[in-house]
Amino acid sequence: MLVVKMHALTLPMGDKREQLLALVENEEIPKWIMNTAEENKDMPLNPLQRIVLLDEEQNIVFGRKWGTRLPSMHQIMYEDRSVGSFGIYPPVEISERHQLLFVEKQRLFILLVVIAAVFITIGISLPLAYHLTKPIRRLSEATKQLKSGDYSTRVKNNANDELGRLSKDINSLAETLEENEIQRKLWVSDIAHELRTPLTGLQGEIEALQDGIREPKTETYDRLHQSVTRLNRLVEDLYDLSRYDLGTFSILPEEIDFYELVANEVKAHRYEADRAGVNLEMTPRGIPDTLSLHGDRQRLAQLVGNLLTNSIRYTYKGGLVRVEVTDSVDSVQLDVLDTVPGVPDEALSRLFNRLYRVDQSRSRGLGGSGLGLAICQQIVLAHNGTITAKHAPQGGLWIQTVLPKAQEES
Numbered sequence: 001m002l003v004v005k006m007h008a009l010t011l012p013m014g015d016k017r018e019q020l021l022a023l024v025e026n027e028e029i030p031k032w033i034m035n036t037a038e039e040n041k042d043m044p045l046n047p048l049q050r051i052v053l054l055d056e057e058q059n060i061v062f063g064r065k066w067g068t069r070l071p072s073m074h075q076i077m078y079e080d081r082s083v084g085s086f087g088i089y090p091p092v093e094i095s096e097r098h099q100l101l102f103v104e105k106q107r108l109f110i111l112l113v114v115i116a117a118v119f120i121t122i123g124i125s126l127p128l129a130y131h132l133t134k135p136i137r138r139l140s141e142a143t144k145q146l147k148s149g150d151y152s153t154r155v156k157n158n159a160n161d162e163l164g165r166l167s168k169d170i171n172s173l174a175e176t177l178e179e180n181e182i183q184r185k186l187w188v189s190d191i192a193h194e195l196r197t198p199l200t201g202l203q204g205e206i207e208a209l210q211d212g213i214r215e216p217k218t219e220t221y222d223r224l225h226q227s228v229t230r231l232n233r234l235v236e237d238l239y240d241l242s243r244y245d246l247g248t249f250s251i252l253p254e255e256i257d258f259y260e261l262v263a264n265e266v267k268a269h270r271y272e273a274d275r276a277g278v279n280l281e282m283t284p285r286g287i288p289d290t291l292s293l294h295g296d297r298q299r300l301a302q303l304v305g306n307l308l309t310n311s312i313r314y315t316y317k318g319g320l321v322r323v324e325v326t327d328s329v330d331s332v333q334l335d336v337l338d339t340v341p342g343v344p345d346e347a348l349s350r351l352f353n354r355l356y357r358v359d360q361s362r363s364r365g366l367g368g369s370g371l372g373l374a375i376c377q378q379i380v381l382a383h384n385g386t387i388t389a390k391h392a393p394q395g396g397l398w399i400q401t402v403l404p405k406a407q408e409e410s
Contacts, residue, residue, distance in 0.1 A: 050089035056082060135163045142170055151178035187355060191238065198231040237371040241354060244378045251296035251382050258293040258300070258332050258403075259285055259325050265304040266323055269312065277317035278338075280308070283324045291327050293405055295383050300403075303379045304334070306372040307399055311338040315396060322394075331385075331404045338396035343389075351389045351397075352377040373399075 005024045009017075052070060053062035061084065071087040135157050145153040153174050157167035205224050208214040243249040266282045273280035285291075293300075311321045319339035326333040343351065347358045354374040373389075376399075380387040385403040392398035 052087045052089075054085045054087075056084055058085075135159070135167065139163070139167060139170060142174070146170075146174055146177065151181055183353075191355070195231070195234065198227045198234070201227045202231075234371070237375055240375055241371065241378065244382075249378060249382060251299055251379075253294050253296055256293055256295060256297050256300070257290050258295075258334075259291040261297065261300055262304050262323060262325055262334065265301055265308060269305065269308045272309070273312050273321065276312050276315070278312050278315050279318075279320045280312070281320065281322050283322075291325065291332060293332055293403065295403065299379045299382065303376050303401070306376050307334075307336045307401075310372050311336055311397065311399075314338070314341070316340055319396070320394065330406070331402050334401040334403070336399045337392040337394060339392070340395040342391055342396050348389045348391075352387070376401075 004020065009021075049063070050066070050071075051063045052060065052065065052073075054070075054073065055061050066089055071089045073085040073087040075082045076084040076086055138155050138157065142153050142155045151174055154171050155167040157164050159167075202224065205214070205220065205227070209216060209220065214220050240249065263282060263285075266280060270280055308321065308323070315321055315338045321336065321338045324333075324335040324337070326335070343358050350356050351358075352373050354371060356374075377387055380401055380403065383403050385401060387399065387401045390398045390400070
C-alpha cells in the first residue's frame with residue numbers, strides 16, 4: 001500500500017491522483033495493479049505494474065513477473081538480515097502523463113534556447129564581423145587605388161597585430177611608389193631639358209650657317225663640336241645607367257697600379273683646372289712604390305675623371321682641389337676635397353641621385369648634367385666598394401671612395 005501511495009504522490013494534480021489516493025485511504029489496491037491475467041508479451045507502461053516485491057523466500061508479494069526473468073533485485077534489510085527484495089522492470093518507452101509533459105516542456109525549452117542562441121549569435125557576429133573585416137576592406141581598397149596609379153593612398157591602422165603591420169608595409173610601398181613616380185617624372189623632364197639644350201645650340205648654329213649669318217670659321221666648328229660632344233657624353237652617361245638598371249653593367253678586372261691611374265687622370269685634368277683658375281694637387285706617392293688594385297682600368301679612370309671634373313667645375317676661381325690616395329691592408333682609399341662653395345647638409349645624401357643638382361640654374365650654366373656622381377656610385381658599387389659625400393675641412397665638398405683590392409670577376 002505504501003508503494004501505491006508513493007506513486008500517487010508523484011502524479012500531477014488531477015482526478016487520477018485523487019482517485020488513487022482515495023483507494024489508498026480505504027486500503028484498496030486497484031485491480032489493474034495486481035492483475036494476474038495471462039502474461040502479456042509487451043511490458044506494461046505504468047510503473048506500478050513494473051514493480052516486483054519478493055519476501056525472504058523469494059515469493060512475489062507485490063507485482064508480477066513479466067517474461068521469464070525478474071528485473072535486477074535489491075535486498076531489503078531489517079536488523080541486519082534480508083527480509084525481502086525489490087526490483088523494477090525498465091520502461092520500454094515514456095508513457096506517464098507527467099513524464100510526457102516533462103519531455104514536452106524540455107523540447108520547448110530547448111527549441112526556445114536554440115532560437116535565442118541563433119538570434120544572439122547573429123546579433124553579435126554581424127557587428128563583430130563588420131568590425132573585424134573593416135581593416136581588410138581598407139587594405140583591399142588601398143591596393144585597388146595603388147593599382148590604378150593613385151600612390152598618395154595611405155591605410156589608417158595603428159594596431160600592432162598582423163593587419164597593422166601589413167598596413168604599415170602597404171603604406172611604405174605606397175610611399176616608395178609615389179617617390180619613384182615623382183622621380184620618374186623629374187627624370188623624363190630633366191632628360192628632355194638636358195637633350196634640348198645642346199640640340200637647341202646645334203640647331204641655332206646650323207641655321208645661322210645656312211642663313212649666312214655666321215661664316216664657316218674654325219670657331220664655329222669648335223662650338224658645334226662642343227655641343228655634339230656634350231650631347232654624346234650625356235647619351236653615354238644615360239646608356240651606362242640604363243645598363244646598370246638592366247644588370248648588364250659589367251667590369252673587366254685586371255691588375256693595375258691605382259696610384260698611377262689617379263696620377264694620369266690628374267695630369268689629364270690639369271689643363272681644365274688651369275682654365276677654371278683652380279689649383280689641382282695630388283699627394284706624393286708613398287710606400288709601397290706600387291699600389292696594386294684588381295679592377296676595371298677604364299671604369300676606374302672614368303670614376304676618377306668624373307670626380308675631378310665635378311670638383312673643378314663647382315669650385316670657385318682661385319680655389320683648391322686636393323686628391324689623396326691612401327693604401328691599407330685590403331683596400332685603397334681615394335679622397336677628393338675642394339674648397340668653397342660647399343653643399344647644404346640636406347644635399348649630401350642626395351648628391352648621388354640621378355640628375356640631382358644643388359643649384360639647378362647654376363649647374364646647368366656650368367654644363368653639368370647631374371649624372372656624373374650617379375655614374376661614380378655605380379662604378380664603385382660594381383667594384384664592391386663604398387662612396388660617401390661629406391663636408392671638407394676647407395669648406396667645400398669631400399668625396400671619399402674605398403675600393404677593396406681583390407675583385408670578383410663579373
